[in-house]
Amino acid sequence: MANADCIIIQGSNMAECHPVGFQWVTEAKARGARVIHVDPRFTRTSAIADTHVPIRAGTDVVLLGALINHVLSNELYFHDYVVAYTNAATLVSDNFRDTEDLDGVFSGFDPETGTYDPSSWSYAERAAPPGPSPRAGGPAGEAVSGDGEIEGAGGDEQGSARRARAGGQEHGAAGPSLEHANVVRDESLQHPRSVFQILKRHYARYTPEMVRDVCGIPVEQFHEVARALTENSGRERTTCFAYALGWTQHSLGAQFIRTAAILQLLMGNMGRPGGGIMALRGHASIQGSTDIPTLFNILPGYLPMPIVGEHDTWQDYLDHISSPLQKGFWTEAPSYTASLLKAWWGEAATADNNFCYDYLPRLTGAHGTYQTVLAMLDDEVEGYFVLGQNPAVGSAHGSMQRKAMTHLKWLVVRDFQLIESATFWKDSPEIATGELRTEDIDTEVFFFPAANHVEKAGTFTQTQRMLQWRHQAVRPPNDAQSELDFFYDLGVRIRQRLAGSTDERDRPLLDLTWDYPTDEHGEVDGAAVLKEINGYHLTGEHAGELLDSFSQMRPDGSTSGGCWIYTGVFAGGVNRSANRVPGADQDEVAHEWGWAWPLNRRILYNRASADPEGRPWSERKAYVWWDEETRRWTGKDIPDFPIDRDPSFRPDPDVGGPAAIAGDDPFIMQADGKGWLFAPKGMVDGPLPTHYEAQESPVANPLYTQQSNPSRLVYPRKDNLWSPSGDEPGADVYPYVFTTYRLTEHHTAGGMSRWLPYLSELQPEMFCEVSPELAAERGLTNGDWATIISARSAIEARVLVTERMQPLTIQGHTVHQIGLPYHWGVGADAVVEGDGANDLLGIVLDPNVQIQESKVGSCDIQPGRRPRGEALLRLVADYQSRSGTTSETGNARLTEGDR
Amino acid sequence: MAAKDSTFLGWPVLRQLATGDFLGRGAAATSRRTREQQPRTVTADRVVQSVCPYCAVGCGQKVFVSDEKVVQIEGDQDSPISRGRLCPKGAASEQLVNSPTRQTHVLYRAPGATEFTRMDRDEALDMVADRFVESRARTWQDHDEHGRPLRRTMGIASLGGATLDNEENYLIKKLFTAAGAIQIENQARI
Structure with a gap:
């Protein structure tokens, strides 16, 4: 930057x-x-x-x-960049219809399921009449990728088909596969079906x-x-x-x-x-926990989790990830997957049994954290582990989160302090309102104290994909232990209980490689786990040696590696994440500090820093370039490109994989080597971004009849009501927009900040930011209390009247916005407590990634503290009743109108 | 410096001249007690390189340890990311280690109970392992309605990982996947 x-x-x-x-x-x-x-x-x-x-x-x-x-x-x-490096010149199928043609929806929408069939968005094909690409199963050479569509119960209570999509992340790090890279291009960018002209028309009214x-x-x-x-x-x-x-x-x-x-x-x-x-990601290893995912829809290295009906066999699975005829490094996915399965199931994983592929459980829909919470309310979940996270405060719809946990048989909370997710059964807001009674909550709660970042050794991956090793400074006190030790130990105990089982379902646990070296205190050696992640040569003259690069991985079981994109972190047997050459002793790229995936490259797709001929676009911005003399790519960073690929190289159109990357295809993970202006696959809610209003909005969408994203995931329930939007009657009951945010002195739901005296003193109290104009309109006084009411809940906060909030004029009307930090929660143990802003939120999700809409909602604000006890419920119910909201409100996928 | 105090060299006027503090508002005016104080960072037995546990910028930290206790955490000037700086959270992280309210024992709340009670860690781990195995067996799904394999449990879920190490996330994903538990999530979804 x-x-x-x-x-x-x-x-x-x-x-x-x-x-x-x-x-x-x-x-x-x-x-x-x-x-x-x-x-x-x-x-x-x-x-x-x-x-x-x-x-x-x-x-x-x-x-x-x-x-x-x-x-x-x-x-x-x-x-020059656009023509050479993007898909601007590529022609799209003539079946494609834009939102400009269909008043806010793209071609392929099924109003029944709320999902798109993206086949009309595909590229036009060369040497074949343009049209939707054939969808074939069959032999590998003909394979067609899936599109992120998965069937089954996704917690969606509306509609008979009950389909949900887990979305784009299924496609891995760099988009979905294409059958081949055999596309039609018009480099003049004038063809009406070129991406460039489609883009121009799509945004003409913006x-x-x-x-x-x-x-x-x-x-x-x-x-x-x-x-x-x-x-x-x-x-x-x-x-x-x-x-x-x-x-x-x-x-x-x-x-x-x-x-x-x-x-x-x-x-x-x-x-x-x-x-x-x-x-800019918000947790120390949120990048790492996506790369090596504690996420439902992916395996390490952005390989998809198998989906029933799509990936029933090993061949189905491999065909889904990539086609051998597409360009780039995803065609090597069989090597990455086989190496992962070898890391997990060792000797038991053989070519004959497809490396134990059938040991993997199957998805039947979106199984994200919000779907899981809804399943808890339906008593489908018995046990829940909460690890360094505080859903009672930090997740949307706090009340639903807390109530859901009372439906569990058992709950394990691992943290440093008694966070609200560990104590909701005795001090949650629902106890105060009488909705819950401690004695009636049958959930067994186990609280395990966690070791902190200085009490264990391991890596975080920061926001620029860089792994940094932390050395252990001291041992954890008393019963505190790391997740590494806890889960290793738990795994050992689970396997002991299943030892001798002849049940097929227990084979994946019993055959699992689960033998890690421990030190004299019994603590697991994190470096040994990182080595397993890096991967090994298993056979041949290098057997037992660590891999240097994912390019050494093989699909035949001769290599292992728990996360292919991390391969190289132990190149040469050296823990490169522990590299600590001081910044002052290096150039500004600083390759000798930590290690960034892939292969320590610091800027992805950096071949694009040179022109098509391989020369820097300018001296001022020179970064990576082609050296004619050595016939190699070189520069300030490690080239993110085949090192000896001549810029003028053009592949045989019938070849796939890394060999099919042309000398001017910088986007080496994309199936056609180009940056995608138009996404023919991969986004479940449209190939181009289109403006829709939020689930709750004070205005009607001025661009289309369609009010909000027709593919958004809605959960119509009586405990998940929405304010009417735009011109709908009742919208004026919740006339203001609220948005949630963070402060410097606190960390998300407060588990690592509201228990620290320094930080609690710096930011002691929940507050709301309002403009002087809104304060005047509602009679709010700086420093006094205000109550903020949404269609789900009501909270109180200190009033901060500030010109930092500025009323906006939207279509001639004034729109007031209210700012709410979300760090506080109700409980008895923290140094500071307060009402949680996330209690105001409902659950509506982005269909690609299943993330909730928490940056915008509708509310009212009134001076004074909120009512106590049952009166709080009456206040919320009174607002709901005045607005006329029902479980139908806001949940129609298509907006009615003259379409 | 302390030795000089007992001789005429320690006289304030001479100290003013010697240190260039002519107005007597700086070093010349400090008390002996102040002069003899040493930062905890000087007396530490060792300094360990670490990384801040809050946001994802990844600032370098230096952890100062005395008598096997963390006595201070400071920014690491060597880090090309942070160049020695920490924000209020990173600067307060010594309290994350030494907080007086920090829990270091296992606690258990029985069904319907109104309070936690302390429990032996070994016993608690055994109880969790028992429950894990029982819930898994009770909620096991072998096939879907079309006979296609599922090999999973929808009865066990997990949330958390963004604050944990890569190696820890790896073991969690590996163990739960092998057990057939798929509802494994973290803050990246929030």
Whole structure:
């Protein structure tokens, strides 16, 4: 980021939530970069920025879409980059219909299931009449990938088909497979079915005036942002975007990020120094826990979890991940998968039994954390482990979270302190309202004290994919232990209980490789686990040696490796995550500090930092380039490209895999080697981002009859009601928009901050931020209490009247937004407690990633504290009744109207 | 410096001249007690390189240990990511280790009970292992209605991992997957 000429921070308050990382923004600014902050609130990030752009929460696609329209209409995009490195020139099937044609839905929508059949979005094929691609099972060479569609009970109570999709993450790190890379291109970009022309038409109505009317951003300010972006992109200059949960926590969050990706590809800012899109993640190893996933839908290294009906056999599974005729490194997935299964089932995994593929359990739908909570309420879940997370406070719809846990037979909480998720049975808000009674809760609760980050050795993966080894400083006190020791021990005990079992279902546990070296205190050696993750040669002259690269993995069982993208962290037998050459002793790329996947490459797709001939786009932005003399790629970073692939190389069109990567295909994980402006597969809610209003919104969608994302996942229930939106009667009962956020001094649900005296003293109390205008409208006084009421719950907070909140004018009406930090929770044990903002939220999910919409909702605000006891329930019920909301409200997939 | 105090060299006026503190508002005016104080970081037995456990920036930390106790945690100047800086949370992380309310014993709450009671860790682990095996058996799904294999339990779920190590996430995913438990989630979904 320090190398950027312009930084646009949108959907993130980086200065307060990632303060130390923000030094690189200030450093860029000191070097002359423009900094723009787009956010509903004026924050410390805005204070440092050159420009703060206030925006109505949830309307980012309109602003970014208008920037796309602006650069296309005025020919301000980076032409040479776009033609060579993106799919702009690729032709799309003539069956494709845009949201502009169908008033807010794309072709292929099934209103019954709320899902799309994406076949009409596919690329037109060469040497065949354009049309939807054939869907064949059959032999490997003909295989067609799946599309993320999975069938079964996803907790969706509406509709008979009961289908849910787990979405894009199933496709792995870099998008879904294509049958082949045999596409039709028109490099003049003029063909009406070229991606470029489709894009142009799709965003034609996203104008500065539309931005003004939807986002509340003045036209002059839009042009200021557009100028900053376009003047700071191109051969000589690069612009960087940074986002965080402000983009992810929406019912179309993944599409927010896609819009930025399209813009950055058009401006030629991907794969280059000072460019890219920086995802600012909020937990020390949230990247690591996605790479090595404690997530339902993937296996380590973004391999999909098998889905019943789609991956019933080993061959089905491999065919799904990639076709041998597509380009890039996903064609090697059989090697990655076989190596993973060898790491898990060792000697038991053989080529004859498909490496124990059938030991893997199967998915039948989306089994995300919210679906699981709904299943708890239906008494389908008996036992629950909560590990360093606090769902009673940190997850959407706090009341539902807490009530769900009372349906468990047993609960294990592992943490440092008695967080609210460990004590809800005696001190939750529902005990106070009388909805729950401690004596009636039959859940057994086990609290295990956890070791902290200095009491165990291991790696975190930070937000730029870098693994950093932590050394153990001291031993954990008393009964405290690491998850490594706890789960190793639990596994040993479970296996003891099943020893001698002849039941087939127990074979996966009994055959599991579960033998890790321990030290004199009985603590498991984390380095041994990291070595297993890295992988080994199992046969041949190097048998027993650690792998240096995932390119050494083989599909025949001769290698192991628990997460292929991490292979190389132990290259040469050395723990590279422990590399600690001081930054002052290295160049700015700092390869000798930690280790980043893949293969210590610091900027992904960095071949795009050079032009198609392999020369840097400019001296100023030189990063990786082709050296004619040595006939190799070289530069400041490790090239993210086949090292000796000549820029002029063109593959035989019938070849697939890494050999099919042309010398000018920088996006080596994409099935066609290009950056995708248009996504023919992979996004379940559309190939292009389109503006929809949030589930709860004060305005009707001005772009389409369709109000909200038709594919969003809704859960119509009496305990999950929504405010009416737009012009619907009753919308004025919850007239204001609220948005939730974090503070510098606290950490998510507070488990690691509200028990610390220093931090609790710095931020002692729950508060709400309101504008002076809203304070006047509702009679709110700075420092006094206010009650905030949504269609789910009501909470109280101290009032902070501040000009940081600015009323917006949307289509001639004033829209007030209220800011709510979400760190506090009700309980008896923390240093500071308070009402939880997440109690106000309902459950509606993005269909690609199953993340809840928590950045925007509707509410009312009134002066004074909230009622106590049962009176609180009556207040919430009174509002519901006045608004006329029912379990139908807000849950129609298609908006009725003249379509 | 302390030795000088007992001689005329320790006289305030001379100290003012010697240190260049002509106005007598700086080093010359410090008390002997202040001068003799040493930072905990100087007396530490060892300094261990670590990484901040809060957000995902990955700031370097130096952990100072005396008598097998963590006495201070500071930013690591060597880190090219953080260059020695920590935010309020990272700077407070010594309290994460030494918090007076930190729980270091296993607690158990029986069905219907109004309070936790302390339990032996070994016993608690055995009870969890028993329940795991029983719930798994009770909620096992071998096949779906079309006879296709499922090989799983929907009766055991887990939430958490974003605050844990890669190696820990690996063992959790490996064990639960082998056991057929698929509802394994973490903060990345929130």
